[in-house]
Amino acid sequence: xxxxxxxxxxxxxxxxxxxxxxxxxxxxxxxxxxxxxxxxxxxxxxxxxxxxxxxxxxxxxxxxxxxxxxxxxxxxxxxxxxxxxxxxxxxxxxxxxxxxxxxxxxxxxxxxxxxxxxxxxxxxxxxxxxxxxxxxxxxxxxxxxxxxxxxxxxxxxxxxxxxxxxxxxxxxxxxxxxxxxxxxxxxxxxxxxxxxxxxxxxxxxxxxxxxxxxxxxxxxxxxxxxxxxxxxxxxxxxxxxxxxxxxxxxxxxxxxxxxxxxxxxxxxxxxxxxxxxxxxxxxxxxxxxxxxxxxxxxxxxxxxxxxxxxxxxxxxxxxxxxxxxxxxxxxxxxxxxxxxxxxxxxxxxxxxxxxxxxxxxxxxxxxxxxxxxxxxxxxxxxxxxxxxxxxxxxxxxxxxxxxxxxxxxxxxxxxxxxxxxxxxxxxxxxxxxxxxxxxxxxxxxxxxxxxxxxxxxxxxxxxxxxxxxxxxxxxxxxxxxxxxxxxxxxxx
RNA sequence: GGCACUGUGGCCGAAUGGAAAGGCAGAGGUCUGCAAAACCUUUUAUAGCGGUUCGAUUCCGCUCAGUGCCUCCA
Numbered sequence: 001x002x003x004x005x006x007x008x009x010x011x012x013x014x015x016x017x018x019x020x021x022x023x024x025x026x027x028x029x030x031x032x033x034x035x036x037x038x039x040x041x042x043x044x045x046x047x048x049x050x051x052x053x054x055x056x057x058x059x060x061x062x063x064x065x066x067x068x069x070x071x072x073x074x075x076x077x078x079x080x081x082x083x084x085x086x087x088x089x090x091x092x093x094x095x096x097x098x099x100x101x102x103x104x105x106x107x108x109x110x111x112x113x114x115x116x117x118x119x120x121x122x123x124x125x126x127x128x129x130x131x132x133x134x135x136x137x138x139x140x141x142x143x144x145x146x147x148x149x150x151x152x153x154x155x156x157x158x159x160x161x162x163x164x165x166x167x168x169x170x171x172x173x174x175x176x177x178x179x180x181x182x183x184x185x186x187x188x189x190x191x192x193x194x195x196x197x198x199x200x201x202x203x204x205x206x207x208x209x210x211x212x213x214x215x216x217x218x219x220x221x222x223x224x225x226x227x228x229x230x231x232x233x234x235x236x237x238x239x240x241x242x243x244x245x246x247x248x249x250x251x252x253x254x255x256x257x258x259x260x261x262x263x264x265x266x267x268x269x270x271x272x273x274x275x276x277x278x279x280x281x282x283x284x285x286x287x288x289x290x291x292x293x294x295x296x297x298x299x300x301x302x303x304x305x306x307x308x309x310x311x312x313x314x315x316x317x318x319x320x321x322x323x324x325x326x327x328x329x330x331x332x333x334x335x336x337x338x339x340x341x342x343x344x345x346x347x348x349x350x351x352x353x354x355x356x357x358x359x360x361x362x363x364x365x366x367x368x369x370x371x372x373x374x375x376x377x378x379x380x381x382x383x384x385x386x387x388x389x390x391x392x393x394x395x396x397x398x399x400x401x402x403x404x405x406x407x408x409x410x411x412x413x414x415x416x417x418x419x420x421x422x423x424x425x426x427x428x429x430x431x432x433x434x435x436x437x438x439x440x441x442x443x444x445x446x447x448x449x450x451x452x453x454x455x456x457x458x459x460x461x462x463x464x465x466x467x468x469x470x471x472x473x474x475x476x477x478x479x480x481x482x483x484x485x486x487x488x489x490x491x492x
Numbered sequence: 493g494g495c496a497c498u499g500u501g502g503c504c505g506a507a508u509g510g511a512a513a514g515g516c517a518g519a520g521g522u523c524u525g526c527a528a529a530a531c532c533u534u535u536u537a538u539a540g541c542g543g544u545u546c547g548a549u550u551c552c553g554c555u556c557a558g559u560g561c562c563u564c565c566a
Binding site: 009026027028029030035036038039040041042043071072073074080081083165168169170171174175189190191192193218237238239240241242243244245246249274275276277278279282283284285286287288289318319320322323324325326328330331333334335337338341344381387389390392393394395396397400403404463466468472475476479484485486487488 | 493494495496497498503504505506507513514515516517523524525526527528529530531532558559560561562563564565566
């Protein structure tokens, strides 16, 4: 299996640190707002990564954090505000109420999209002590300094022994942006906060050797990833917009904290994976720029369409995770058609297997379709840096063959095909088999089903009488509530 | 200004130093009371200019266009 490693800019063969085990850390959300479609792209991709490693038989530990404190926002160099604290003022809720509200929303959305939960989902507030320990250590190593109750990482000093910018390929000296002011407390523009002083009456704040404060965002990820995966682990993932500064700073802290020898090759994770941006009208989907689509709104609009979460997943996986993906209504419609086409052919295969089981297949001529070769191609696709679009195109190939009734009869190893296409579609790509999210009781559903069947039967009778007005009206009404009827010739 | 990435038909989107996947849309057809669906057939593409090469869409250089990051971001 090959993975594109952002550290080297190349596709590399994947070797886990420990045989049979894979450790993955993905930067989760800061829970101060509802998720938008762009956020989900990353989580959907890593859901596939997680599923695929498990499919291959690895024991995977997948860690995805929740940032519930410490994500600072720079206010034009005047001050730094915690995002959640800021939001709590806007909504008139306690910070932890904000955290609770948006954590629940986050879980609901990912659950609807059929994402597997990570093995560990640590929160920043649950790891304050560890973060304080790391800050202390960095001060002892003279790689961080305290000013007015806040602590900053000394990037210039770090850069003398290590190289700051190895991940983002930034040159330390060229990082200065003259247009931007920076906090006066900092020695250098490039330095970043690892501990931030807060007002003593502030509800979100912890006692530390430097007074009451909150930990910095970058520190949190270094602490939690290494706590649960070790000081060197396999895969670290996140959106490409986190590459700099967030991931660069994570590496800087980890190297400072864990390495004893200079020029150690430990870059926190061996493979860094970055998902590209989802755009709207060619521009990055982003909250601060105001162009974004919230998933909960999409779900509300498409309530009638019960396979909508699958369509979102299909839309996302139909492009490669390292390319920019543009969102449009049309692309969703395309995805819907594509998804349904493959879904339909899965049913055909399953039916065909049923028939084979009852009737013995005596067909002598064999199909030109080579199932073993096809399976091999599918693995090749996903093994090549998770090339899901290529894998999906292979599913379409089967779909085209299977819809030909003569051709499907000839496929000798149909049971093998059934097994693997189900593996790829449900187990690896993670599509949901059926949406049984209704709260309606089974009793009620049964009654409804009888009613609809009666109506269809009634329409059939009217059709046979050539009473087109009635039958067309029923067809239209049923279509409006999401039941579409496809008529065949009445002569047959 | 610095760093990085991208450019494939009408649209989306793979692959590749040696006849350019797949999907959507379009066109034609089968079917049909009509509609829809389904199925079959089918047109159209490597941004531009150079270089390396027997051969470049692929590698290299330049130009043009777009995107991301440069301390809020998945």
